[in-house]
Amino acid sequence: MAKVGGNTQSCGRGGRQRVSTHLDLEHVALELFTERGYEATTVDELARAAGVSRRTFFRYFPSKNDIAWGAFDRELERLRCWLRECGPGLAAMDAVRQAVVACNRLDADEIPWHRKRMALILRVPALQAHSTLRYVQWRQVIADFVAPRLGHPADSLVPQSIAYATLGVAVAAHEQWLAAEHADLPQLLDFALRELASGFTLPSLTGVRGA
Amino acid sequence: MAKVGGNTQSCGRGGRQRVSTHLDLEHVALELFTERGYEATTVDELARAAGVSRRTFFRYFPSKNDIAWGAFDRELERLRCWLRECGPGLAAMDAVRQAVVACNRLDADEIPWHRKRMALILRVPALQAHSTLRYVQWRQVIADFVAPRLGHPADSLVPQSIAYATLGVAVAAHEQWLAAEHADLPQLLDFALRELASGFTLPSLTGVRGA
DNA sequence: TTCCAATCGGCACCGGGTGTCATTAGCTTC
DNA sequence: GAAGCTAATGACACCCGGTGCCGATTGGAA
Numbered sequence: 001m002a003k004v005g006g007n008t009q010s011c012g013r014g015g016r017q018r019v020s021t022h023l024d025l026e027h028v029a030l031e032l033f034t035e036r037g038y039e040a041t042t043v044d045e046l047a048r049a050a051g052v053s054r055r056t057f058f059r060y061f062p063s064k065n066d067i068a069w070g071a072f073d074r075e076l077e078r079l080r081c082w083l084r085e086c087g088p089g090l091a092a093m094d095a096v097r098q099a100v101v102a103c104n105r106l107d108a109d110e111i112p113w114h115r116k117r118m119a120l121i122l123r124v125p126a127l128q129a130h131s132t133l134r135y136v137q138w139r140q141v142i143a144d145f146v147a148p149r150l151g152h153p154a155d156s157l158v159p160q161s162i163a164y165a166t167l168g169v170a171v172a173a174h175e176q177w178l179a180a181e182h183a184d185l186p187q188l189l190d191f192a193l194r195e196l197a198s199g200f201t202l203p204s205l206t207g208v209r210g211a
Numbered sequence: 212m213a214k215v216g217g218n219t220q221s222c223g224r225g226g227r228q229r230v231s232t233h234l235d236l237e238h239v240a241l242e243l244f245t246e247r248g249y250e251a252t253t254v255d256e257l258a259r260a261a262g263v264s265r266r267t268f269f270r271y272f273p274s275k276n277d278i279a280w281g282a283f284d285r286e287l288e289r290l291r292c293w294l295r296e297c298g299p300g301l302a303a304m305d306a307v308r309q310a311v312v313a314c315n316r317l318d319a320d321e322i323p324w325h326r327k328r329m330a331l332i333l334r335v336p337a338l339q340a341h342s343t344l345r346y347v348q349w350r351q352v353i354a355d356f357v358a359p360r361l362g363h364p365a366d367s368l369v370p371q372s373i374a375y376a377t378l379g380v381a382v383a384a385h386e387q388w389l390a391a392e393h394a395d396l397p398q399l400l401d402f403a404l405r406e407l408a409s410g411f412t413l414p415s416l417t418g419v420r421g422a
Numbered sequence: 423t424t425c426c427a428a429t430c431g432g433c434a435c436c437g438g439g440t441g442t443c444a445t446t447a448g449c450t451t452c
Numbered sequence: 453g454a455a456g457c458t459a460a461t462g463a464c465a466c467c468c469g470g471t472g473c474c475g476a477t478t479g480g481a482a
Contacts, residue, residue, distance in 0.1 A: 015428030016478040042468065053431045058470065065469095093411055129340040157387045161403045162411050164379025172371040179366075192372045199410035200304055200373050226459030227447045253437065264462045269439065 025050050025060050029067045034116055038124045065130035068120045076137055079103045083145040092149045096142060096166055097193035101186045118178055122171070139163035169196045236261050236271050240278045245327055249335045276341035279331045287348055290314045294356040303360045307353060307377055308404035312397045329389055333382070350374035380407045 028050045032041045043064055047057040061067050082099040090098070106114055121127045140154075142163040147154035154160075173188040239261045243252045254275055258268040272278050293310040301309070317325055332338045351365075353374040358365035365371075384399040 014426055014480050016430070018429070043470090044468085055432070055471090056430055059429080063470075091412075125344055129343045132340045132343045133336055157383060157399065157403055158406060158411070160383040160386065161380045161406060164383045165376040165407055165411075168375025168379040169372045172368060172375045175371065176368045188368065192368055195369055195372060196376055197410045197412070199408045199412075200369070200376075201302075201408070201410075225449045225457055227461070229460065254439090255437085266440090266463075267461055270460080273439095275438065 019056075020050060020052055020060070022060055025052070025057065026067055026070060030113075030116055030120075033068075033120060038120060038127065063130075065127055068117050068127055069134060070117060072134060075103065076141060079138070080141050083141065092146045093162075093193075093197040096146065096162070097190065097197060099145075100166065100170055100193060101190045104185050104189055106185070115178065118174055122175055122178060135167055139167050142166050165196060166193070169193055230267075231261060231263055231271070233271055236263070236268065237278055237281060241324075241327055241331075244279075244331060249331060249338065274341075276338055279328050279338055280345060281328060283345060286314065287352060290349070291352050294352065303357045304373075304404075304408040307357065307373070308401065308408060311377065311381055311404060312401045315396050315400055317396070326389065329385055333386055333389060346378055350378050353377050376407060377404070380404055 025046070029041075029046050032046060032049060043057060044054055046064075046067075047054045050057070052060075079099055082102055083095060086095045086099065121131050139160075140163070143154045143159040146162050147156070147159040150158055152158055169192045170189060173185070173192045177183045177185045177188050236257070240252075240257050243257060243260060254268060255265055257275075257278075258265045261268070263271075290310055293313055294306060297306045297310065332342050350371075351374070354365045354370040357373050358367070358370040361369055363369055380403045381400060384396070384403045388394045388396045388399050
């Protein structure tokens with residue numbers, strides 16, 4: 001058992017050392033998932049493979065569905081920061097686009113892991129469904145940003161619509177990225193979000209129909 | 212036990228009569244859900260309240276989550292029809308907007324049921340999550356419609372983005388409708404989808420900030 | 423050393439969902 | 453009217469995800 005870094009006891013004094021790490025369990029799980037399939041892998045197997053009891057496993061992750069999400073909270077915070085610190089001169093939709101694009105620039109060595117992660121989230125039905133619950137916070141970040149710029153409450157129609165639409169487009173871009181072996185995620189996001197900001201009124205084939 | 216109408220044996224000859232109807236079970240379930248809450252109502256209770264065995268219940272509905280969706284397939288077909296029969300002169304986004312709006316005009320007597328249904332789907336986490344899986348088909352209808360008009364495959368980036376964005380905006384509109392007691396759903400949808408088609412570039416407060 | 427605090431493991435339990443199989447009920451045919 | 457086909461039903465056993473509970477373990481602090 002290698003020495004695990006960053007295994008800081010969260011708070012306070014005393015108490016037993018954790019026998020494993022969030023990240024350890026996550027990696028073991030992702031291996032098994034991609035190897036045997038998500039549904040075919042039971043939590044018992046996950047726990048046993050990680051050398052932890054089933055009960056303990058559920059103390060690290062609230063549910064099997066949450067395993068694939070890794071440091072999503074940190075991603076959220078990045079997005080929130082980017083938007084908080086962008087200049088007020090930037091139009092709302094431009095800011096949103098640039099923020100989403102910027103937060104999806106990955107280091108080359110992270111890409112394989114991120115592909116695995118997203119392949120699970122986007123393609124396994126149970127995780128696809130569960131994602132909705134995590135995306136709520138993501139949308140909230142967008143809505144909270146655009147709402148004051150528009151002079152509307154964050155829970156009103158337009159900010160919510162923007163948040164939903166942006167999320168949808170981002171997911172679509174991720175799907176394309178995942179489907180193409182060497183696609184460039186930021187580029188796909190940038191393109192798709194520009195389309196969104198133009199209302200999808202592409203000049204390409206409006207009424208031409210012949211080309 | 213009242214005589215149930217429309218209890219047509221699906222196909223073929225012979226065989227035992229169904230003891231209940233899809234619609235019967237659905238109504239019983241919706242009552243119990245809104246009365247005791249979704250999570251607090253077990254399938255056993257549902258089955259017993261409907262006078263059916265638990266096992267039989269799962270022959271009517273693939274899962275507890277699917278109960279609230281009623282005649283969703285028929286709704287899908289309506290949408291598909293509307294889009295199929297709209298003139299080619301209509302711009303893609305306009306057609307989509309009009310189709311969605313038209314398919315959400317409800318008879319006054321359907322509204323209370325639809326509110327119950329949507330309150331479950333949009334507010335109960337388990338159903339909120341599950342909805343993602345049903346929306347796949349809805350998005351497919353949109354993507355299949357816009358794709359040929361744009362000269363792209365239906366599974367490519369722009370059609371998928373439009374489908375995702377449209378769905379998102381429609382859901383946002385439904386949430387607003389649900390939150391306001393006497394809101395007009397078609398009107399909300401029309402407004403929000405116009406915003407989408409304009410890229411959310413509302414002239415309202417672009418840099419004004421004072422009003 | 424003693425005490426405290428947090429984690430861990432095991433157990434029982436609940437609820438959703440499925441496979442299997444015998445039973446029941448209707449319709450058709452003889 | 454009886455035999456036979458067909459389809460729906462109900463009961464049972466099972467799997468799996470998730471939770472509450474409690475005693476046992478492990479460390480640091482007093």
